[in-house]
Amino acid sequence: MGIAGLSLWKIALILLLVIVLLGRKRIRSLGTDLGSALKGFRDSISEDGEASKPLNRPGSIERE
Numbered sequence: 252m253g254i255a256g257l258s259l260w261k262i263a264l265i266l267l268l269v270i271v272l273l274g275r276k277r278i279r280s281l282g283t284d285l286g287s288a289l290k291g292f293r294d295s296i297s298e299d300g301e302a303s304k305p306l307n308r309p310g311s312i313e314r315e
Contacts, residue, residue, distance in 0.1 A: 270278065
């Protein structure tokens with residue numbers, strides 16, 4: 252038994268059908284778009300995380 256009750260052969264058949272129906276170029280462009288969207292999401296999260304951190308100034312006392 253494979254992932255979620257799907258065997259390896261069923262997963263391979265589904266992937267083959269997706270490639271045939273959509274074509275390799277469209278799948279490649281979808282992958283590129285998804286990758287750039289994830290990269291933008293990660294960048295926005297890291298910018299928010301840096302903005303919410305308090306600034307450590309020389310001579311300031313840190314309290315925990």
